[in-house]
Amino acid sequence: GAVVSQHPSRVICKSGTSVKIECRSLDFQATTMFWYRQFPKKSLMLMATSNEGSKATYEQGVEKDKFLINHASLTLSTLTVTSAHPEDSSFYICSATKRGPSQSTDTQYFGPGTRLTVL
């Protein structure tokens, strides 16, 4: 199997604080991890692509200084929402890529998501 976990599953914080979300691939090594956010009744929007040992690549419109991503090992990536505000409240989902026989058969496995509520 291929299992991806996220911690915490739910977090409530005050405006101005920072929140760290962890994404772990439990039974495989993931050279690439992705971070998405999902607003109610909206699609998953890719925020950034995280490659182990290098800086994350952020999508247009995503503030890299606000959403800090660290992919320190082949099984762990973290997303830190700095100085969180109510508009950052969302459902954050990570995914990890498990390599297949060729790049075209690489498969993304998704974590269960983290519900962030900023008061």
Added chain:
Amino acid sequence: KQEVTQIPAALSVPEGENLVLNCSFTDSAIYNLQWFRQDPGKGLTSLLLIQSSQREQTSGRLNASLDKSSGRSTLYIAASQPGDSATYLCAVSQWGAGSYQLTFGKGTKLSVIP
């Protein structure tokens, strides 16, 4: 820029009916297409993955087809059950930022009424 559209946005059917969910995408240069299921407040569960060279994939009561040239895919669910109630997401894979990235549609929310 790739855009993925899913129709309908919501669907309500009585138990036992067969149904079809639609997905269209604007850029046909894809590597694969996936259908996911998402339960409320949960992550994604992959249902079917169709490689760009394939026309369809089947898993149990689910059948997904892909017409890459016309930018369309359908997910057919046979003999629907209340447990099928969820949001179904379609996503296409393309190369970007050194890896294969997924672009998602907004999903179709399915309600199967007992």
